[in-house]
Amino acid sequence: MTSATHRSAEEIGRTAQGPRPLPPLGAQRAAADLSHVDTELSNGLRVLAVRKATVPLVEARLWIPFAGDDALHPAIAEVLAETILTGTARRNRIEIDAELALIGGDIGAGVDPERLVLTGSALADKLPTFLDVLGDVLTGATYADDEIAREKERLVERIAVSRTQPRTIAREALQKHRYGDHPATREVPRAEDVAVVTPEQVRALHQASVLPRGAVLVLVGDLDPAAVIGDLEKVLGGWASDRSAVRLPALPDLTGPNVLLVPRAGAVQSQIRLSAQTVPRTDPGYAALQLANLAYGGYFSSRLVENIRENKGYTYSAHSGFEFTDGTAVVNVDADTATDATAPALLETRYELGRLGQVPPTGDELESVRQYAIGSLLTSTSSQAGLAGQVLALASTGLGLEWLNEHPARVAAVTADEVAEAALKFFAPKRFTGVVVGDAEVLERKLLALGDVVVGEPA
């Protein structure tokens, strides 16, 4: 289209020498063992401090179980997360931001039905200031009336934006369809609930639920793990309670049955969301399950992606992955497809679920997912932020850095039979429930014809 004289596509695609062989892998060096401390402060807070001095920063993640069964809990918790950094007895909102900015720092708060998480980072030589701000917020957040009022208004607007996102709509429908009215389903609070939250309720929730016992703080970066524990005792000493942070009631096991077609009139694209019960990282069978999932849809070279994206062009992205909630785990399968491609995409998605159990991963597939599982752990934990995220995910289910260090050996030891067994047991199509959100007028006839699909709004 641009060069006046160019070769044809056939000429471009071949050379005189012809195809060349794929080079073998070289020798792999293992990741260095990282010095770390995994301990509990006197106030019951578990701390994992890891030295990884690749850049002069420290990454911090604080995870606090934060469940509640009050109908207003999701709204109050959301307002709390939005305002926890808007002032303490010692610093107002602008001063908190200024103090963090001057140390190259940041703290953000997010909440969901299971936990409150504070995520932050700062230049390593300014860690004492960072911890001082963190401790100040945890023990002295004031939730001023005017800050609460303003953030509530913003939240109501943002909830409106969020509820128009197809992925939010689909997620909410999936949660309701598979878990009914369990507190875990209340991920985005209702705008009308947020509107009636009072500052007193937010302060009371902080008192009752922002608790160290049962919570985990992860620090990763250019720090001295032993010394930082002493600093934390000082800074967080005033943060104490006899009670433990509030954990989410156990989720019921998923048992199916039907996929729910949720109408969204005029949508140009549908969201397919399927889900089935599996086992968590602490289960001895997890490594085999992890490999079975990768082979199914857990990475780009998986059966599902090759089928519905690369061969058929039904979707831009298809993916399957685990969702860990407290001590439990499910596997979720996601794809967004054009309306016309939705029914065939669901058919192929189920076909690949069935095929995984009946025609389990071959030797090549198995070696590929094995290398991917080991290698991606190496690459994802090579940065401070990546490692902090990974360590937090482990710590929140009671695991530690040992799990991370030992996991490559577990993955290396998984046999083909174990993967085949996990595939047959956990990926059977009949175990999956879920939703399809899309233009029901066009989709209904074809989806119902596939079977195990019903139409309606989630309970």
Place this chain on the structure above:
Amino acid sequence: MADPELVRYTLDNGLRVVLAPDATAPVVGVSVHYDVGFRSEPEGRTGFAHLFEHLMFQGSESLEKLAHFRHVQSSGGTFNGSTHPDYTDYFEVLPSAALERALFLEADRMRAPKLTAENLANQIDVVKEEIRLNVLNRPYGGFPWITLPPVLYSTFPNAHNGYGGFEDLESATVEDCAAFFDTYYAPANAVLTVAGDFEVGAAKDLIEKHFGDVPHRPAPERPSFAEPLPTTELRGETIDPHAPLPALGIGYRMPDPINDVDSYLAYLVLAGVLTDGDGSRLQQRLVHREPLVVDIGAGAGLFGPFEARDPDTFTITLIHPHEVPREQVLAALDDELEKLAETPPSDEELRKVTARWTASLHSEHDRLVSRTLALGSFELLYGDASLVYRLADRMSAVTAEAVSAAAKALRPDARAVLVVKPASEGNNEQ
């Protein structure tokens, strides 16, 4: 911070190479940046550069369709590519044992990609799904990177949709692909970057082994995309069927990012002074004090700074409640810019912005994929990968007066204002 070791050289076929060894973790990043982005697409072929990016993953002489993905992932690695206004990048991050594989994969598609009608048709479908996902079926999809340029710019290269229209995508031919490849995907039009855990001498040998015999083709002449500055305020409007709230995208022209780096950096500091953190000027006033908007952000570049040559865009985007008149929002914005133009920001304001930038640059460099890509794009656009390591100091040297001057240049009578209306608002003027 001292500059980490950086080795830069050029192969006989014109391929520029950047090596950045770092043994702190046993992983490597490999990227290839081609000097062509969506600004180089001809009329009638919108979205072609991005579509072509997809095709480059679909096989080459030594690699059947899907093999690229399998080989990267079965080596434990991750991969992707992305299309920008002025370049297209491809990259892998892998355990260091797989370095030679990554080089082989990139070399094979640079030498002899398989451009077939079947793959083209399939990837047109995939790209259309990508557009449905990211633009058509989502509130504020493509805002502002697709919707603002046609208001601010008047020439096709700068103004058109880089994702492309479905009709243009559907009419792309294998012949177009062959011409595009031969023109733009020459080794002399590319930069290869390797960062992470490797030994320089061994890496040089592997690079020569795999890329050395990719035949030389001349790099195409690079056109200028320059166009005159606006002389009046330009207004545009779009109806977003999914958006619950109105939004504004405001675009200004910036100093030449390549030939006037320090002036460009002053705009980045300005963006921080305006919207970075609760203490920033626009957050304080428009979000918290008055409050007129739900969210606001300012920044350089349609996807971020340092990813385009001149002309580049300074953007301010905001979402506001229905009941707040947009002229009131614009007046408050102009008032804040005027204050900054008259009274330069304080030392503390500057230190806040530059400390956060320093930390975020460290954080970016700590992620191997970001570091690899930054080194490659700076080598390509600036001819100097090492600038990456000097950015924090250059940012810290920006003066309050320079930030003030940048604020003064953001004039209401030389900007574009894109009005995004929710479908409920329709065509009724406020």
